[in-house]
Structures are given as C-alpha cells and as structure tokens.
Amino acid sequence: MKPIEFTTRTSSDGVLERDFVVDDVPGVLWSAETGPTGPLVLLGHGGGTHKRAAGMSGRAHKLVLDGGLSAVTLDAPAHGDRPRSAYDEEQVEIMQRLMAAGDPVGPVVEEYNADIARRAVPEWRATLDALQRLPEIGAGPVGYFGLNMGTAIGIPLVAAEPRIAAAVFGVFWHDSVAPAAKEITVPLEFVMQWDDEHIPREQGLALFDAFGSTQKTLHANAGRHKEVPRFESDSATRFFVRHLLS
Amino acid sequence: MKPIEFTTRTSSDGVLERDFVVDDVPGVLWSAETGPTGPLVLLGHGGGTHKRAAGMSGRAHKLVLDGGLSAVTLDAPAHGDRPRSAYDEEQVEIMQRLMAAGDPVGPVVEEYNADIARRAVPEWRATLDALQRLPEIGAGPVGYFGLNMGTAIGIPLVAAEPRIAAAVFGVFWHDSVAPAAKEITVPLEFVMQWDDEHIPREQGLALFDAFGSTQKTLHANAGRHKEVPRFESDSATRFFVRHLLS
Numbered sequence: 001m002k003p004i005e006f007t008t009r010t011s012s013d014g015v016l017e018r019d020f021v022v023d024d025v026p027g028v029l030w031s032a033e034t035g036p037t038g039p040l041v042l043l044g045h046g047g048g049t050h051k052r053a054a055g056m057s058g059r060a061h062k063l064v065l066d067g068g069l070s071a072v073t074l075d076a077p078a079h080g081d082r083p084r085s086a087y088d089e090e091q092v093e094i095m096q097r098l099m100a101a102g103d104p105v106g107p108v109v110e111e112y113n114a115d116i117a118r119r120a121v122p123e124w125r126a127t128l129d130a131l132q133r134l135p136e137i138g139a140g141p142v143g144y145f146g147l148n149m150g151t152a153i154g155i156p157l158v159a160a161e162p163r164i165a166a167a168v169f170g171v172f173w174h175d176s177v178a179p180a181a182k183e184i185t186v187p188l189e190f191v192m193q194w195d196d197e198h199i200p201r202e203q204g205l206a207l208f209d210a211f212g213s214t215q216k217t218l219h220a221n222a223g224r225h226k227e228v229p230r231f232e233s234d235s236a237t238r239f240f241v242r243h244l245l246s
Numbered sequence: 247m248k249p250i251e252f253t254t255r256t257s258s259d260g261v262l263e264r265d266f267v268v269d270d271v272p273g274v275l276w277s278a279e280t281g282p283t284g285p286l287v288l289l290g291h292g293g294g295t296h297k298r299a300a301g302m303s304g305r306a307h308k309l310v311l312d313g314g315l316s317a318v319t320l321d322a323p324a325h326g327d328r329p330r331s332a333y334d335e336e337q338v339e340i341m342q343r344l345m346a347a348g349d350p351v352g353p354v355v356e357e358y359n360a361d362i363a364r365r366a367v368p369e370w371r372a373t374l375d376a377l378q379r380l381p382e383i384g385a386g387p388v389g390y391f392g393l394n395m396g397t398a399i400g401i402p403l404v405a406a407e408p409r410i411a412a413a414v415f416g417v418f419w420h421d422s423v424a425p426a427a428k429e430i431t432v433p434l435e436f437v438m439q440w441d442d443e444h445i446p447r448e449q450g451l452a453l454f455d456a457f458g459s460t461q462k463t464l465h466a467n468a469g470r471h472k473e474v475p476r477f478e479s480d481s482a483t484r485f486f487v488r489h490l491l492s
Contacts, residue, residue: 216468
C-alpha cells in the first residue's frame with residue numbers, strides 16, 4: 001500500500017485542515033493548529049454530501065476545539081470528488097424521483113447504501129492504517145460518528161474494525177443494518193428524529209434495540225428527518241471525550 | 247404568608263447550602279459561595295429519599311459549579327423531616343411488600359404519587375413565591391428537574407406553573423401523569439431506562455410522546471431502573487444553561 005499523501009494544508013479558527021489521498025480516496029484530516037493531535041474520530045457524511053460539507057466541518061471543529069480530539073473525513077464512494085458509475089447515477093435518480101413523489105424511499109436507500117458500505121468499509125480501514133502509521137497519530141482506539149448514510153457505512157465498519165472503541169450512529173432504517181448492529185459491543189450514542197417523515201419511529205427504536213452494546217444511549221428529538229438539533233454534535237463530542245480521553 | 251426563614255448555613259466545595267422553612271416545609275437553597283445567585287432550578291427528589299440525598303446534592307453542585315445556576319430542594323410530603331400519616335405508612339408498606347415479592351408496583355406507585363403530588367404542588371409554588379421575593383433571586387424563569395416521584399410531582403407542577411420555563415423529567419409510568427403532560431409546552435429533556443424492570447418500555451415511550459412540547463428530547467439508556475448514568479445530570483445542567491442563561 002502507498003503511504004498517505006498530503007496535498008493542501010489550510011487552517012481556520014485554530015483548526016488545521018490537511019487534504020490527503022489514500023489509494024485514490026480523498027479525505028481531510030482536521031487537528032489542532034498547535035499542540036498534539038488528539039485521538040481520531042472518523043466522520044462519515046450523509047448521502048448526497050461530501051467530506052467538506054458544513055456538517056462535517058462543524059463536527060470536526062467541535063471535536064478539535066471543544067474535545068481536544070482530531071477528526072478525519074473521506075468522500076464516500078460516488079460522492080464529492082469521486083466518480084459515479086451508471087449504477088450510482090441510476091440509484092440517485094430513483095431516490096430523487098421517490099422523494100419528489102412523496103413515496104417511501106427506505107427500501108431503495110437501504111439497498112443502495114448497503115452497496116456503498118461494501119465499497120467504503122475497506123477504504124476506511126486502509127485510511128486508518130495509513131493515518132496510524134503517522135508518528136503524530138500512532139496506534140490507539142478511535143471513534144466513529146456518522147448519521148444517515150454515515151450510519152449505513154459505519155455499522156458494518158464498526159462491527160469489523162476492532163480499533164473503533166466508541167461510535168455515534170443514527171437516523172437510519174432497521175432491516176439492512178440490523179445483522180451487523182447485533183455484532184457491535186462498543187459504547188454507543190444513537191440519534192433519531194421522533195417525527196421523521198421518511199423513517200418510521202418503530203424502525204429507529206428497533207435499530208437502537210438491536211445493538212449488542214451494554215452501554216448505549218438513545219437520543220430521540222422531536223422534529224423531522226433533517227431537523228437533528230445542533231446540540232447533538234456537542235453531546236457526541238463529550239461522548240468521545242469520555243470514551244477516548246478519560 | 248410568612249416570609250422565608252433561613253436556619254442553618256453551611257458550605258462545601260464552593261457551594262453555599264442554606265436550610266430554610268416555608269409554611270412548615272423544610273428545604274435547602276444551593277448557590278455559589280461567591281458571585282451572583284444564578285437562575286433557580288427546582289429539584290424534586292425520588293420516592294423514599296429526601297432534600298439532602300446524595301443525588302440531590304450531586305445535581306445541585308453540578309448546577310451551581312458547572313452551570314452558574316442555583317438550586318432548591320424540598321422534602322416532599324411524607325419524606326425526609328416531615329411527618330407521615332397512617333395512610334402514608336400503609337402505602338409505603340404495600341409498595342415494599344410488592345417489590346419484595348417481585349410483583350408489579352406501578353399501579354400503587356402511580357396512585358400514591360398522585361396523592362403526594364396534590365400535596366406537593368402548592369408547596370413548591372409557595373416556595374417559589376417566597377424565594378423570588380428575595381432580592382438576590384427576584385423574578386424570572388426557572389427550571390424543574392425530577393425523576394421517579396420527582397416526575398410525578400413535577401408534571402402537574404410544570405403544567406400549572408408558568409414561571410417554569412424548562413424541565414427534565416423521567417423514569418415514570420404513563421397513565422396517571424399523561425393528562426397533565428399533554429398540557430406542558432416548555433422545552434423538555436426526558437430520561438428513561440431501556441431495561442427498566444418496573445416500568446414497561448412502552449410506558450416510558452408513551453409518556454415522552456404525550457408531552458405537548460415541540461422541543462423535547464428523549465434520553466433512553468441501556469440499564470435497569472436504578473442505573474440512570476451519572477452523565478445525565480451533566481446533560482441536564484447543560485440543558486438548563488441553554489434555556490435559562492442564553
């Protein structure tokens with residue numbers, strides 16, 4: 001495997017952002033501009049967004065500045081700067097058509113995101129290998145934080161990857177990810193929307209119930225699919241501080 | 247009404263504790279030893295405990311030291327330093343017998359706690375009147391935080407008392423408190439135990455669902471009835487800071 005290649009380097013508000021590529025997958029490493037690089041949290045973005053979307057940048061800044069942690073984002077397969085196949089284009093078109101018509105989109109999202117997850121899991125593991133070879137990072141437990149498609153990728157990743165010691169998931173359907181969820185035993189925070197217009201409440205509750213972890217907390221907020229409150233990112237930061245720094 | 251009478255005054259770890267009596271109800275006011283008295287949070291204790299139980303003291307210290315708030319606890323009717331009637335003694339005996347036998351205790355707790363709440367609500371309102379006449383406290387929105395019996399008292403109190411602007415409830419059955427819960431519209435955090443051996447999961451979820459508030463968050467933790475994690479007190483402190491100080 002080729003070593004990690006850093007390309008550009010910028011900083012804002014005390015957070016250093018370094019673009020990198022591992023095996024043609026582009027990512028960003030977010031860390032404190034001064035002082036040591038804290039334990040890593042892998043941030044998985046949602047469907048249709050990318051490694052530098054506002055939500056990723058916002059979570060990375062909180063993790064670094066409020067938590068003393070560092071963060072890494074990748075463009076998921078078929079997202080951001082990465083190519084889409086004809087199959088990807090077709091799936092996106094089907095999802096958009098269903099959403100526009102107000103029809104249930106769950107079965108299509110679950111199947112397509114499972115396909116993306118199969119591609120993404122080895123990419124995350126290779127990125128973690130490459131980052132942990134850097135002396136400033138080194139070995140040690142890391143966290144994973146991803147909602148929506150970030151959960152569809154994260155559940156099989158955390159089930160397979162023993163270096164991930166704590167995870168924040170949420171806002172996803174039950175059936176396609178439940179078998180891997182049952183294998184997960186690390187501490188979890190799970191976020192769902194109580195009035196989600198796409199994901200039936202019972203499926204969110206059933207997915208939380210499915211995880212094998214003995215330490216798990218459900219955070220259900222009143223509101224619709226896209227209305228996850230900003231304070232859940234603060235809560236996730238404190239969760240990772242509890243599990244990665246104390 | 248008689249003014250508030252302060253009796254003893256002690257302090258520990260930077261928190262001033264002042265015992266007081268309002269209309270024969272004993273309470274404790276917890277505030278910063280130095281600096282201003284922050285907005286008040288009313289703390290309702292659980293069944294069988296009292297105004298100085300470890301949980302009350304711990305929450306009060308967090309609210310004062312981490313949140314810049316102040317806190318007040320009262321002995322609930324038939325608790326702590328207060329007299330128990332023959333009816334109270336009988337109810338406690340019935341509950342203890344049911345618990346020892348492993349029989350469902352919910353219906354008895356709900357009925358007895360509803361009786362205690364009818365007595366406690368006017369006491370809390372009189373205490374709030376008396377405290378807000380103190381220049382160091384004054385008028386302004388306050389919070390309410392109580393689990394178990396503290397929720398049985400708190401739900402009718404918050405439904406009736408417009409000065410309470412935010413509340414943390416949890417770990418209680420649905421039926422007896424649902425009518426008052428529907429009338430509550432202030433921001434809420436609601437705590438339940440996912441594996442509660444006394445309160446069926448469906449009842450906790452149904453009570454969360456019943457609240458009229460548009461801003462409400464459910465925190466469900468894996469674990470049994472008495473295993474609410476300590477970090478929920480930290481979360482409650484931040485919740486009150488968001489709603490009473492910003």
